[in-house]
Amino acid sequence: MANSKYQASDIQVLEGLDAVRMRPGMYIGSTGARGLHHLIWEIVDNAIDEAANGYADEVTVTLGKDGACTVTDNGRGVPVDIHPQFGVSAVEVVYTQLHAGGKFNNKNYAYSGGLHGVGASVVNALSEWMVVDVFQDFAHYQQRFESVADKKTGKIISGRPVAPLAKIGNTRKHGTQVCFKPDARVFETTVFSGDTVRRRLRELAYLNKGVRFVFTDERAKDPEERRVEYRYDGGLSDFVRYLNEDKTAASEMIAFEGERDGTRLRVAIQYTDSYNENLFSFVNNIPTPEGGTHETGFKAAVTKAFNDYARRAGFLKEKDNNLSGDDFREGMTAVVAVNVRNPQFEGQTKGRLGNTEVRPVVEALASENLSLFVDDLKHQETANKIIEKAVQAARVREAARKARDVARQKNQLEAAPLVGKLSACTGRDYSKNELYIVEGDSAGGSAKQGRDRRFQAILPLRGKPLNAEKKRLDQVLGNEEFRSIITALGTGIGEDFDIKSLRYNRVVILSDADQDGAHIRAILLTFFFRYMRELVTGGHIYIGMPPLYRAAKGSQTIYCYDDRELAAATKKLGRGYTLQRYKGLGEMNPEQLWETTMNPAQRKMLQVTIEDAAEVDRRVSVLMGDKVEPRREYIQAYADFNRRDTFTGRIETEGKD
Numbered sequence: 001m002a003n004s005k006y007q008a009s010d011i012q013v014l015e016g017l018d019a020v021r022m023r024p025g026m027y028i029g030s031t032g033a034r035g036l037h038h039l040i041w042e043i044v045d046n047a048i049d050e051a052a053n054g055y056a057d058e059v060t061v062t063l064g065k066d067g068a069c070t071v072t073d074n075g076r077g078v079p080v081d082i083h084p085q086f087g088v089s090a091v092e093v094v095y096t097q098l099h100a101g102g103k104f105n106n107k108n109y110a111y112s113g114g115l116h117g118v119g120a121s122v123v124n125a126l127s128e129w130m131v132v133d134v135f136q137d138f139a140h141y142q143q144r145f146e147s148v149a150d151k152k153t154g155k156i157i158s159g160r161p162v163a164p165l166a167k168i169g170n171t172r173k174h175g176t177q178v179c180f181k182p183d184a185r186v187f188e189t190t191v192f193s194g195d196t197v198r199r200r201l202r203e204l205a206y207l208n209k210g211v212r213f214v215f216t217d218e219r220a221k222d223p224e225e226r227r228v229e230y231r232y233d234g235g236l237s238d239f240v241r242y243l244n245e246d247k248t249a250a251s252e253m254i255a256f257e258g259e260r261d262g263t264r265l266r267v268a269i270q271y272t273d274s275y276n277e278n279l280f281s282f283v284n285n286i287p288t289p290e291g292g293t294h295e296t297g298f299k300a301a302v303t304k305a306f307n308d309y310a311r312r313a314g315f316l317k318e319k320d321n322n323l324s325g326d327d328f329r330e331g332m333t334a335v336v337a338v339n340v341r342n343p344q345f346e347g348q349t350k351g352r353l354g355n356t357e358v359r360p361v362v363e364a365l366a367s368e369n370l371s372l373f374v375d376d377l378k379h380q381e382t383a384n385k386i387i388e389k390a391v392q393a394a395r396v397r398e399a400a401r402k403a404r405d406v407a408r409q410k411n412q413l414e415a416a417p418l419v420g421k422l423s424a425c426t427g428r429d430y431s432k433n434e435l436y437i438v439e440g441d442s443a444g445g446s447a448k449q450g451r452d453r454r455f456q457a458i459l460p461l462r463g464k465p466l467n468a469e470k471k472r473l474d475q476v477l478g479n480e481e482f483r484s485i486i487t488a489l490g491t492g493i494g495e496d497f498d499i500k501s502l503r504y505n506r507v508v509i510l511s512d513a514d515q516d517g518a519h520i521r522a523i524l525l526t527f528f529f530r531y532m533r534e535l536v537t538g539g540h541i542y543i544g545m546p547p548l549y550r551a552a553k554g555s556q557t558i559y560c561y562d563d564r565e566l567a568a569a570t571k572k573l574g575r576g577y578t579l580q581r582y583k584g585l586g587e588m589n590p591e592q593l594w595e596t597t598m599n600p601a602q603r604k605m606l607q608v609t610i611e612d613a614a615e616v617d618r619r620v621s622v623l624m625g626d627k628v629e630p631r632r633e634y635i636q637a638y639a640d641f642n643r644r645d646t647f648t649g650r651i652e653t654e655g656k657d
């Protein structure tokens with residue numbers, strides 16, 4: 001540019017922690033709730049490293065009433081001696097120097113855990129204050145750090161030590177305690193979610209066998225929620241048992257571990273009588289819901305080892321084709337955890353492992369161990385069951401393929417009646433288009449008249465679709481309601497599923513706010529979760545939120561979504577208002593439905609997300625599976641069919657934000 005002079009003084013010399021504060025997203029992903037919790041995971045990672053190396057067996061996390069978080073371990077304590085290069089204590093180095101992160105010596109940390117491995121200093125940089133206590137050699141040391149505004153410039157100086165590390169007492173304890181308060185000047189929210197922390201600690205407890213994790217939420221009113229402890233001596237096998245708790249087991253547990261070329265592999269597998277595949281993978285304790293090279297290697301090993309055995313044991317004759325990987329994974333619950341030296345995370349949400357060297361190592365280790373297992377006479381019954389189950393799955397798959405071909409031909413032949421139910425939209429920009437799946441013909445009629453036909457398509461559901469949990473693909477395809485949904489979406493299903501063919505960016509479930517409506521919603525969510533999971537993980541599934549009341553006086557109309565809003569509205573309107581309670585969508589006229597539920601500028605919708613796939617799987621099994629007792633218990637404990645917050649999700653209100 002011609003008139004902008006490049007001046008050396010204009011270039012800010014960003015160093016260390018101040019750079020972190022300038023660009024927090026680069027270090028912790030975001031300044032929203034995810035980034036906020038990342039602070040905890042970062043500090044917990046260091047504590048777990050100490051445990052993983054055999055020096056600690058307890059990690060505690062405490063959420064304080066003052067908004068701070070305290071993490072402790074009973075390890076050696078961060079070294080307190082003066083660091084030769086920096087001339088200050090190692091403690092100060094760890095918490096103020098980027099990338100020092102307590103891991104300056106790789107010998108001690110064969111596998112560092114941190115997803116971004118950014119280290120504890122980043123947490124300090126993004127905290128209002130941080131206090132580190134070290135208990136070591138009968139001494140108690142402490143150092144405090146603060147982020148303060150510069151008196152002259154007002155600029156925040158991040159994470160500065162208030163004073164050098166000091167010995168403040170004697171102790172017999174050993175370990176490290178880090179307490180920090182996230183800075184409200186950085187984060188959109190600074191309120192930790194007790195649920196999120198508790199769930200992650202439970203997962204970490206399964207992944208780090210024998211380590212005790214103690215979670216305390218001092219903010220919780222309910223004493224049951226205040227303190228929990230997790231410790232699993234069975235590790236991944238305990239994890240799989242937990243995942244299968246509400247399912248019917250159909251095999252022994254298969255568990256093994258191994259290490260080669262710097263990659264460590266741990267696996268636990270158990271089959272159930274369900275038809276779903278449930279594979280959860282982790283890299284250095286971090287979930288990889290998008291899979292990656294470790295999953296590919298594992299799947300290849302399963303297919304190879306079990307096919308080889310099927311031939312050796314005579315289940316497959318020379319002329320028979322191999323069974324497919326899908327066949328061997330039907331009904332399989334598995335946890336695959338690897339530790340990798342320099343993990344490369346890829347994909348939309350950095351949830352996929354990219355390291356190519358990992359695949360062959362995992363494949364070799366897993367197929368050796370699986371072969372040993374099936375060849376062991378002790379396990380012959382399980383081995384044979386697995387093969388028989390896969391043979392059966394292959395038969396059904398073949399039948400389903402034929403049914404699908406027939407369905408496809410039928411679709412072409414009978415395109416009119418199927419598409420006849422769908423009121424398509426006129427626009428061809430798929431990124432803008434929305435499909436409303438509406439309960440009942442009468443609401444469907446209102447939606448059809450009320451919609452903006454340029455981008456909103458309506459598919460009314462006549463009856464209840466069937467419960468897809470415990471149904472095989474061929475049965476799902478046999479159901480008319482599902483067939484019309486599949487046809488409308490355009491993605492295909494099962495092996496044919498292809499997200500690139502999705503015709504609508506948003507798929508909105510619109511059902512009544514009553515028990516039947518909740519059931520239909522649950523059935524549809526179960527179907528999407530089991531058969532089109534990418535629609536859910538990709539954020540395409542929404543739950544429409546029609547109002548429960550309409551309060552009006554004169555020219556003023558207020559729609560209310562719950563009783564609290566209603567109380568506020570009637571107060572505002574004063575005496576003489578009229579009140580309408582909507583018992584179903586059908587009671588709304590087309591204009592009202594558009595105004596309240598479909599108009600992007602005004603509507604509220606809940607975007608369905610999966611925070612914890614393992615947890616969702618368990619809940620779907622409980623609520624939609626065939627074991628009656630756990631379902632009754634769950635419903636008695638939790639269910640309130642008209643509560644919207646029983647879903648995980650994000651309320652989207654466009655045009656308002």
Ligand code: 0RA
Pocket residue numbers: 046047050073075076077078079102103104105108176
């Ligand atoms: C010994 C040496 C080193 C770090 C630690 C212990 C240590 C760090 C943390 C962080 C949280 N809890 C901890 N407990 C112990 C530095 C590595 C080295 O130079 O060997």
